[in-house]
Amino acid sequence: MVFLNGTFIQKIKASISVMDRGFLFGDGVYEVIPVYQGKIFRLTEHLDRLQNSLDSIQITNPYSHDEWHTILTKLNSFSPELDQSLYLQITRGADTQRKHNFDTLTPTVYIEANPLTPKSKAQLKIGFSAMTREDIRWHRCDIKSTSLLANILYAQEAKQHQVEEIILFRNHEITEGATSNVFMLKDNTLFTHPTGPNILSGITRDLVISSAKACRLDIQETPFLLDDIQHADGLWISSSTREIMPITLLDNRPINQGVIHPAWSCVHDHYQQLKND
Numbered sequence: 001m002v003f004l005n006g007t008f009i010q011k012i013k014a015s016i017s018v019m020d021r022g023f024l025f026g027d028g029v030y031e032v033i034p035v036y037q038g039k040i041f042r043l044t045e046h047l048d049r050l051q052n053s054l055d056s057i058q059i060t061n062p063y064s065h066d067e068w069h070t071i072l073t074k075l076n077s078f079s080p081e082l083d084q085s086l087y088l089q090i091t092r093g094a095d096t097q098r099k100h101n102f103d104t105l106t107p108t109v110y111i112e113a114n115p116l117t118p119k120s121k122a123q124l125k126i127g128f129s130a131m132t133r134e135d136i137r138w139h140r141c142d143i144k145s146t147s148l149l150a151n152i153l154y155a156q157e158a159k160q161h162q163v164e165e166i167i168l169f170r171n172h173e174i175t176e177g178a179t180s181n182v183f184m185l186k187d188n189t190l191f192t193h194p195t196g197p198n199i200l201s202g203i204t205r206d207l208v209i210s211s212a213k214a215c216r217l218d219i220q221e222t223p224f225l226l227d228d229i230q231h232a233d234g235l236w237i238s239s240s241t242r243e244i245m246p247i248t249l250l251d252n253r254p255i256n257q258g259v260i261h262p263a264w265s266c267v268h269d270h271y272q273q274l275k276n277d
C-alpha cells in the first residue's frame with residue numbers, strides 16, 4: 001500500500017498526471033524517515049526539516065504535524081515489518097501547461113514504506129570504502145529537493161567503483177557525502193561541516209553530535225580539508241538509513257591504517273540507545 005493525495009491504495013494503481021511539476025521539473029521536496037520497532041524515529045525533526053524545505057520553495061504544507069503522524073502511522077500499519085523507512089515526497093502539483101514559473105497549485109503528496117534492515121555492529125565494523133569528488137551541486141543543498149541529478153551521477157559512480165559513498169569537496173573543504181553527512185575524528189575532536197546552504201542538515205548528523213558529546217568527544221562544526229583526512233583518526237558517514245558508518249578506505253588509501261577508532265564504537269552504541277528511547 002502507498003499513500004497518494006489523501007488515499008491509501010495499491011502501489012500498482014497509484015498514478016499522477018504527466019503535467020505534475022515533480023515529473024516535469026523535479027519541482028518538489030522529500031523526506032526519508034526511519035521506523036524502529038513500529039515507532040517513527042525523530043518525526044518532529046523530520047517534519048521541521050520538511051517545513052523548511054517547503055518554505056524554501058514556496059509550497060504550503062498540506063498537513064499539520066498530527067495529520068502527518070496519523071497518515072504515516074496508518075501506512076506503517078499495512079506492513080508487518082517493525083523496522084521500515086518511510087519515503088514521502090511533496091511536489092508542487094499538476095499545472096495545465098509546462099512553464100518554469102508557477103502559480104499556486106494543489107501539491108501532490110506521495111508516501112511509501114519499505115523494509116529497513118540496518119547493518120549490525122559486526123557488519124559495520126568491517127569498514128567501508130569511499131572516494132572523493134568535487135561537489136558540483138547547487139548552493140541550496142539545505143533543501144531536501146527531489147531534483148537529484150548530481151546525486152544520481154555520484155551514486156552511479158559509487159556503484160561502478162564498488163564504493164559505499166562519494167565524499168564531496170568544494171574549494172578543498174569537505175562538504176558532505178552524496179547521500180550522507182561526513183565526520184572526521186582527529187585527536188578526540190569530531191569535525192563536521194557546519195549547517196548552511198552547502199549541506200543537508202542531517203537528522204542523524206545531530207544525533208551523531210549529541211552521541212559524540214556523550215562519548216566525551218569535542219565537536220567542531222567547522223569545515224575540514226580534504227588533505228586533513230590523510231592524518232585523521234577516523235572518518236564516518238551518517239544518514240537515517242545507513243546510521244553511522246566507518247570509512248576505512250578513501251580513494252584506495254587506508255584511514256588510520258584501516259583501524260576503526262574505539263570512539264566510533266561508543267558513538268554507535270549511544271546512537272543505538274537513542275533508537276530504543
Ligand code: PLP
Pocket residue numbers: 032176177178179180181199200201202203204205238239240241
Ligand atoms: N546529506 C545528503 C545529501 C543526504 O541525501 C542525506 C540523506 O539522505 C543526508 C545528508 C543525511 O540526512 P539524514 O541523516 O537526515 O538522513
